[in-house]
Amino acid sequence: xxxxxxxxxxxxxxxxxxxAMDAAMEIEDHGHKCHIAYDLxxxxxxxxxxxxxxxxxDFDLGGHTSLPIAVELHxxxxxxxxxxxxxxxxxxSKLGTTPQVxxxxxxxxxxxxxxxxxx
Numbered sequence: 001x002x003x004x005x006x007x008x009x010x011x012x013x014x015x016x017x018x019x020a021m022d023a024a025m026e027i028e029d030h031g032h033k034c035h036i037a038y039d040l041x042x043x044x045x046x047x048x049x050x051x052x053x054x055x056x057x058d059f060d061l062g063g064h065t066s067l068p069i070a071v072e073l074h075x076x077x078x079x080x081x082x083x084x085x086x087x088x089x090x091x092x093s094k095l096g097t098t099p100q101v102x103x104x105x106x107x108x109x110x111x112x113x114x115x116x117x118x119x
Contacts, residue, residue, distance in 0.1 A: 023108040027112050
């Protein structure tokens with residue numbers, strides 16, 4: 001028996017357009033709305049514009065990390081997870097909590113559902 005989750009709005013941050021578009025389609029195929037950001041500035045803009053219910057963040061953004069948006073999401077009490085192909089190291093001291101980290105490749109819809117159900 002599958003558990004359904006109310007359709008939600010997901011913020012997806014990934015600097016790789018192909019991965020981001022594939023992930024967004026996967027999320028939207030499961031009934032959620034997905035907004036893609038390819039960089040931190042766009043992620044902050046979308047956070048303010050679309051009021052997401054959860055966020056999936058690639059950690060390594062080509063010379064930067066998604067840590068600043070993760071801190072903001074944490075401060076706002078929004079569920080998020082890092083979805084990455086790289087080691088993220090110890091982040092609990094910077095975020096005040098131990099973040100969820102999923103190693104690529106993942107099923108983005110499953111990760112989104114997990115976040116939404118835990119919220």
